[in-house]
Amino acid sequence: MTGIPPVVLDRASGTALSVQLADALRAAAAGGALRPGDRLPSTRELAAALRVSRTVTSAAYDQLLAEGWAGGRRGVGTFVLGAVPSTPAAPRPGRGPGAPAPALVDLRAGSPCLEVLDRAAWRRAWRAAGDQPPDLRPDPAGDPAFRAAVGDHLLRHRGLVAGPDDVLATAGTSAAVGEVARILPPGSRVAVEDPGYSRAVAALRDAGIEVVPVPVDDDGLVVDALPGGLAAVYCTPAHQFPTGRRMSAARRLALVTRARAEGWWVLEDDYDGELRFDVAPLPLLGALGPDVVVHLGTSSKILSPTLGVGWLVAPAPLRADLLARRTATAIRPARAGQRVLAALAASGDLARHLRRLRREMAGRREQVRAAVAAAGCVAEGDPAGAHLVVQLADPATEEAVRADAARRGLALDGLGRHHQGNGPDRRAGLVLGFAAPTRAELDRALPVLTAVLRAAGRGSGEHEHQPGQRDGQSQPQQHPERTAPAPSVGPQP
Amino acid sequence: MTGIPPVVLDRASGTALSVQLADALRAAAAGGALRPGDRLPSTRELAAALRVSRTVTSAAYDQLLAEGWAGGRRGVGTFVLGAVPSTPAAPRPGRGPGAPAPALVDLRAGSPCLEVLDRAAWRRAWRAAGDQPPDLRPDPAGDPAFRAAVGDHLLRHRGLVAGPDDVLATAGTSAAVGEVARILPPGSRVAVEDPGYSRAVAALRDAGIEVVPVPVDDDGLVVDALPGGLAAVYCTPAHQFPTGRRMSAARRLALVTRARAEGWWVLEDDYDGELRFDVAPLPLLGALGPDVVVHLGTSSKILSPTLGVGWLVAPAPLRADLLARRTATAIRPARAGQRVLAALAASGDLARHLRRLRREMAGRREQVRAAVAAAGCVAEGDPAGAHLVVQLADPATEEAVRADAARRGLALDGLGRHHQGNGPDRRAGLVLGFAAPTRAELDRALPVLTAVLRAAGRGSGEHEHQPGQRDGQSQPQQHPERTAPAPSVGPQP
Structure with a gap:
């Protein structure tokens, strides 16, 4: 564990102590006083050292964890992670070869976008x-x-x-x-x-x-x-x-x-x-x-x-x-x-938040679509919500893509696990959520996503998939989003 | 419905608008501008008239409802109730004879004591x-x-x-x-x-x-x-x-x-x-x-x-x-x-709140015990918590006491309903909670409780009840609280 970093808190300031503390820890990292891999003091130790309540230290750590700046697990400790590398990270010291890196950017669906919350x-x-x-x-x-x-x-x-x-x-x-x-x-x-x-x-x-x-x-x-x-x-x-x-x-x-x-x-x-x-x-x-x-x-x-x-x-x-x-x-x-x-x-x-959120999600959606398209894949889904779907050839490809992504620090959600059973209708692919990451995280993550999809394309053959015929229905595709080419599994090189 | 009462809110004050509003309504009642039975404007109407959010008006009404100063039901409206009369209330205009008065003081168990909450x-x-x-x-x-x-x-x-x-x-x-x-x-x-x-x-x-x-x-x-x-x-x-x-x-x-x-x-x-x-x-x-x-x-x-x-x-x-x-x-x-x-x-x-609460509950408990004793009954229970029990002769007496109390504006909880069935072990009596009322409400309610129990004693004979032998056990009663005379159903005149 690293020692208690030098932190000066201003109790007279209008800024919450937890915010000041998070800022100070980020500054310590920027200045080199804290480095990736450093273990932070426990919230209790830090609270005692700074003479603040554990509420303050816990809140600061929560913020840093939410930002992906720190990572940790109860009982093990909180570690400085630093920024997500835009190229695949080299294994860290003390980590066995081939072990997945911590999931620094999480592209699973279901979480909100805290960044636009005022x-x-x-x-x-x-x-x-x-x-x-x-x-x-x-x-x-x-x-x-x-x-x-x-x-x-x-x-x-x-x-x-x-x-x-x-x-x-x-x-x-x-x-x-x-x-x-x-x-x-x-x-x-x-x-x-x-x-x-x-x-x-x-x-x-x-x-x-x-x-x-x-x-x-x-x-x-x-x-x-x-x-x-x-x-x-x-x-x-x-x-x-x-x-x-x-x-x-x-x-x-x-x-x-x-x-x-x-x-x-x-x-x-x-x-x-x-x-x-x-x-x-x-x-x-x-x-x-x-x-x-x-x-x-x-x-x-x-x-x-x-x-x-x-x-x-x-x-x-x-x-x-x-x-x-x-x-x-x-x-x-x-x-x-x-x-x-x-x-x-x-x-x-x-109401103001929802306007901002709608704008932000629409923009991020386009960004994700572009990153997927850059790998020759198609991101499906109506112009709505906070996730898109990429269909893949089969469960093995889905699993390979997710494992590759995890190695590169990207947590991805498989489409297959959203099915109830293993029947012939079971789809394979990715469910890409774009609300949870910060803008900066998304900017770093999307090139990795493109690379992962592209690599999967090189590793597997092409596969013609025809959505909408799965259940015997064949409806005219009137929606502009639905005229996209049928997703092929694996990108076109 | 009464018109919008004259209310002046000071937005620059450190006091919450809802608190100012509740104070103003209480003052209007004290000054005669609002009288018991008056229907208050809806939270929406009042919010529009005062140019505040409905959160403010709702909070003020909630406070007045919690105090028992106002009563109401969704869809019907909120009414000024005023103070609990210390003697049985005369039927109000517009209310049929024999109809129960609104339960102005609630002596049922299970609620907290908001009065000592800082x-x-x-x-x-x-x-x-x-x-x-x-x-x-x-x-x-x-x-x-x-x-x-x-x-x-x-x-x-x-x-x-x-x-x-x-x-x-x-x-x-x-x-x-x-x-x-x-x-x-x-x-x-x-x-x-x-x-x-x-x-x-x-x-x-x-x-x-x-x-x-x-x-x-x-x-x-x-x-x-x-x-x-x-x-x-x-x-x-x-x-x-x-x-x-x-x-x-x-x-x-x-x-x-x-x-x-x-x-x-x-x-x-x-x-x-x-x-x-x-x-x-x-x-x-x-x-x-x-x-x-x-x-x-x-x-x-x-x-x-x-x-x-x-x-x-x-x-x-x-x-x-x-x-x-x-x-x-x-x-x-x-x-x-x-x-x-x-x-x-x-x-x-x-921790401070719990110290205050403990002191307050201990004092109230003694007050309730005294009021029950004044009717010749015994309030049972260890020196703990926020309720006491008075055993009564039989379900009919329990029901009569509760009905009489309700007519006098007192909500009481029967002991019988806490049993699972109607077996021979079923007790009858009252479970008296003393956390929820304000001190002033309790002061007004306890003489009514004494009177109700005394009246029940006049209406029914005596009954010897021996707690602790119900299930065939007969343990020595070492606790001072447990050496009290076995509760007789109906008070001794």
């Missing part, structure tokens, strides 16, 4: 939340100001009319899926998209639900492939996860019509619905079928999972069942994050 | 929490600073040695009980105390657990009455809920010994373990049996359910299973409240 607005919101009195007996539906803010948000950004009483606060999408699953009759079957969001599938199984995988194509969930005897269908119509397609209007109508006819619920997971870069979005399922649809949203992708806050708009009888369960068990979403989100909405900071 | 400390903690950067991919175990703070708290206040890695953050006790229940094998049987904490029982049932009620006596859970074939036992050893007794040292050892021998887990719910007014507490089950005990704590009773934060200390294999489930489902406790609690602990404000 930290001053974030602080203001916490302050405003703290100005409110603590609750004695909180309403199990959630904080009233939060529910009103969600109603405004849904109207403004998603075209869904929902008053505060139509909204329930949730502890996030998975928790909400679990809640709904637990008020279904025992032994219920719920259809899910395949490939699909594995956490929701796990939440359903965790609630004792029998999960029925149903294929997706370029128009989203294949409604005709839904079996009978369902209690509910879980889907991601705005931006199918992971394929990145939106559900067509015809499918939306068919889904809601069948739900009504057969008496099941539709769980509409609108996880990144606020991020759409082209045309006006199609009507939400929640707007087409307010009597049969449970609309689910979350702040985890657009702000931070720190808040642990989501929302749900559901028909009144289902809402009543959910509230009855919350009251009986006292299991209900925490209010602290609800208050922060309500304050962000009330100040207008949330 | 609002400046609360604000500081939220501010400190907001100074920390948002999380990108939060550790499913919880915020590291929070877990370290819980470790310190457990060592200082509960004599349990737990490092940050031994602690998991939870979303509160019920949520934690549910989490543990879901990693038990399907069809597991879990024993619970009868009478016991109904929310935990509901959380277990919700997870598909078969719940087995087991009697309690003055020494807590009757360990000898536990059947075989269990997966776990849930209990409240520090302060049995609702009877208010602590589990004897012999029972604690017997419980842990049997858990080891028979291979089940013990869930130790330490919901108000910080509140002990006499001797040093007995060793925690978690200290006696760290290999078999899941120790559960919460901030909901000592601070506010707003935080939605609890903690769990469990053997490593069980912790690993819990973390695996959290990772797979992405269902995990929100971090916002964890950060606030960690900040309260780091500043020393939590």
Whole structure:
């Protein structure tokens, strides 16, 4: 372990001590006092040495970890990592040959973009939340100001009319899926998209639900492939996860019509619905079928999972069942994050943040598409959200690309693991998330991504893949994004 | 609805707008501009009129509602209630004869004492929490600073040695009980105390657990009455809920010994373990049996359910299973409240608050005991926590007392509903919580409580009840609290 670096903190300054400390440590690294591989003192040691609380040192380390400047693991320690090398890194001293380098840039999907989050607005919101009195007996539906803010948000950004009483606060999408699953009759079957969001599938199984995988194509969930005897269908119509397609209007109508006819619920997971870069979005399922649809949203992708806050708009009888369960068990979403989100909405900071985020994600998306194209591959997905998909020849290629990338310090997510099984429809490829890295990290990572894809192309043959015919459907491709050449596995040299 | 009352807010003041607004409304009532029964403008209308955000008006109304100054229901409106009359209130205009008055003072157990919570400390903690950067991919175990703070708290206040890695953050006790229940094998049987904490029982049932009620006596859970074939036992050893007794040292050892021998887990719910007014507490089950005990704590009773934060200390294999489930489902406790609690602990404000709270609860407990004694009844329970128990002759008397109290504006909780069934061991009585009301409310409520109990005594005969012999046990009563005369149902005139 390196000694305690020289740090001077100004307690009279308006800058948080943790921010000052992170700045000082970065400066120490820039000045050579700390070098890559150096082990930092523990948060406890540093707190004692600087006479600050561990909250301060932990926050500073968290920031440095989030930036990728430091890396570490509980019990082992925190190490200075420094910048990601733009060329493959030489093995570090003390590291066995061939061992993967630490994942310095993480291109997996599902995390938010902290870089565009205005930290001053974030602080203001916490302050405003703290100005409110603590609750004695909180309403199990959630904080009233939060529910009103969600109603405004849904109207403004998603075209869904929902008053505060139509909204329930949730502890996030998975928790909400679990809640709904637990008020279904025992032994219920719920259809899910395949490939699909594995956490929701796990939440359903965790609630004792029998999960029925149903294929997706370029128009989203294949409604005709839904079996009978369902209690509910879980889907991601705005931006199918992971394929990145939106559900067509015809499918939306068919889904809601069948739900009504057969008496099941539709769980509409609108996880990144606020991020759409082209045309006006199609009507939400929640707007087409307010009597049969449970609309689910979350702040985890657009702000931070720190808040642990989501929302749900559901028909009144289902809402009543959910509230009855919350009251009986006292299991209900925490209010602290609800208050922060309500304050962000009330100040207008949330709307400003979403504008910035949309701009940033649209720009990054183009950057990733270009990097993938530079390797002769095609990045698929509608102009929306914070991820793109690159299809690859087969699971072996997917695995090879991910391993190669890991060796070069790039964490990539495989497409295959988003399938439920190993059937013939199983796709192989990459799901490229671009929200989590900083701009600088992305700039460093994308040439590596191009190189990795290019190397994979040299290592494998070509492979003709025809999306949209997987499930026997053959629809005209009207969307400009969909006229891209069918992705070939391995780049064209 | 009354018009918008004249309110002048000083935006340059250091006092939060919501606090200024609540003050102004109280002043308007004192000056006669608002009178009991007046309907207040909606938070939206008032926000528009005063040009403040709805967060401000909602917070002000929440405060007034929490104080019992205003009452209301979503969709109907918020009404000025004014002070609780110390004599039975005459029916209000517009209210049918015999209809219960609004419950102006709530003596039910389970809520915290907001009155001794230092609002400046609360604000500081939220501010400190907001100074920390948002999380990108939060550790499913919880915020590291929070877990370290819980470790310190457990060592200082509960004599349990737990490092940050031994602690998991939870979303509160019920949520934690549910989490543990879901990693038990399907069809597991879990024993619970009868009478016991109904929310935990509901959380277990919700997870598909078969719940087995087991009697309690003055020494807590009757360990000898536990059947075989269990997966776990849930209990409240520090302060049995609702009877208010602590589990004897012999029972604690017997419980842990049997858990080891028979291979089940013990869930130790330490919901108000910080509140002990006499001797040093007995060793925690978690200290006696760290290999078999899941120790559960919460901030909901000592601070506010707003935080939605609890903690769990469990053997490593069980912790690993819990973390695996959290990772797979992405269902995990929100971090916002964890950060606030960690900040309260780091500043020393939590320790100060607990000292104040302990003093306050000890004083209130004596006040309630005196009010019950003035009616010739006995308030039972160890010198701990924030509730006392008065046993009554039978369910009919319990119901009559509760109904009479409700007519006089007092919300009381029956003892009977904390039993699982209607067996011959079912107790009748009251569970009197004294944390939630303000001091002024308690001062007004206790004479009403005395009067209600006295009236019940006149209406029913005497009844000899012998606690401690319920389950065939007859232990010497060594504790001073336990030498009180056996409670007679109905007071002695």
